[in-house]
Amino acid sequence: MRQPPETRRGSSDAPPESAEIARSPALEVCAAFDQLDVDHLVYVPCSTARPILERLAPSLGARAIVASVEMEAVAIATGLVLAGRRPLLMMQDTGLGNALTVLTTLPKAYHVPLLIFATRTGGLNEINAVVHEYSDGVPGMLDACRIRRFELDYRVPLAAWRPLVVDAGRAAQLSRRPVVVLADLKAGHPEAAHAPPAGSGHTAPHRSVSSAGASDIAHDTASRAAPARLDSPYRVQGTADADTDRATRTPATTNGAPGDALVPLAHFDALRIIAETFADAPLVSSCGVSSRELASLGERDNHLYLLNSMGAVGATALGLALGLDGRVVVGVEGDGGFIMGLGTLATVAAVRPRGLVWIVVDNGVHCSTGGQPTAASVVDLGRLAAGAGLPTLGAGTPNELDAALADARTLASIGPVLVHVRTSAEVAPTPYFQPDAPVIGDRFRRALDRRS
């Protein structure tokens, strides 16, 4: 049992000892993150995590990244770890469901250590009437996916919170797998029944969440100044023709060689040109046809072939670009995957990582699953990206692609670039491709090490 503050304080005038300040679950958890030397925070907010977020995020500055959805957060953090960083991932447990496919098929499958701190919903003091329907099943869901979990709630003595979170972080490192801490910060804690030190900016983590508290948070957010919106100074090539015949996928050319437009770019040729142009750059490719076609050109250590994790290419490449401090990183994915992870467009536009070249190879269909149409047969993805404020280059012929990739390399030194490549829907016959994910991950990490 901890001593009461009076008996531990040397004199009434002396500043409180650090051990005394760390007398709430939230502050114990923050102390653990300090001990683990966390260097990035990737998170989707939760109101009970607010005391932790308010302490961590300001100290990390631009290295605190708000993700649009939890699967994206997992992929960003995975990219950061592969780049040699020590990110912490925070989310509400309600978001674990959103993250589960990517969690299991990316960091778990590729043996990437990841510490996830998930705030518990449901249980004591829960005010959300529906969330029990989901949150009661969270531990079982993680168990079913064989993702290790640690649990923290009012039954765990306060003194055990910090070591337990540190243990979870070490377990992730030692096992080279994602590990989840499920922490109930709203259920009250008998040993933390006093407010944090005045002026610390923290609210009592054990208070139950009221609707008044919720509206405070909404107000705080609304009153914050909106970031300046940059108009894209760059051209949008080859993506502007809304009347393009989507059925035949005739590319809209603006700078191709004479006659270029008559020859639609084949999917395989697009990937070959991309691989040749960025021969030495770390490259993340999407599952299905893209990874298969790329690998058929010769497997490369600097290529991270995703074998599932549809929709996570942009986010993984974003994490890598952030972790590699502006080195050119290429993400290659299909239009279906891009649309699945569309929130990442907003995140990339907000975070603006230098070095990121995000290439959407748009064949208008889910080619890997038999050619079912994607929304890109109606929606112009290049315009979408340009609308988000990203420098966007379009291409629909080999010459246009060459030119766009050369420009993209230059522009990437300033910030992220999106290249929208329209191709035909045919794919090259490629051999079955099912390499071992941990081997791909290990090769990729070593390739990055060799270059750094």
Ligand SMILES: Cc1ncc(C[n+]2csc(CCOP(=O)(O)OP(=O)(O)O)c2C)c(N)n1
């Ligand atoms: C979460 C998830 N949903 C569905 C799938 C099945 N799937 C694999 S590839 C693919 C289509 C990908 O389409 P696109 O991104 O356009 O790439 P393309 O196959 O055309 O190269 C789908 C739906 C999956 N792997 N993961």
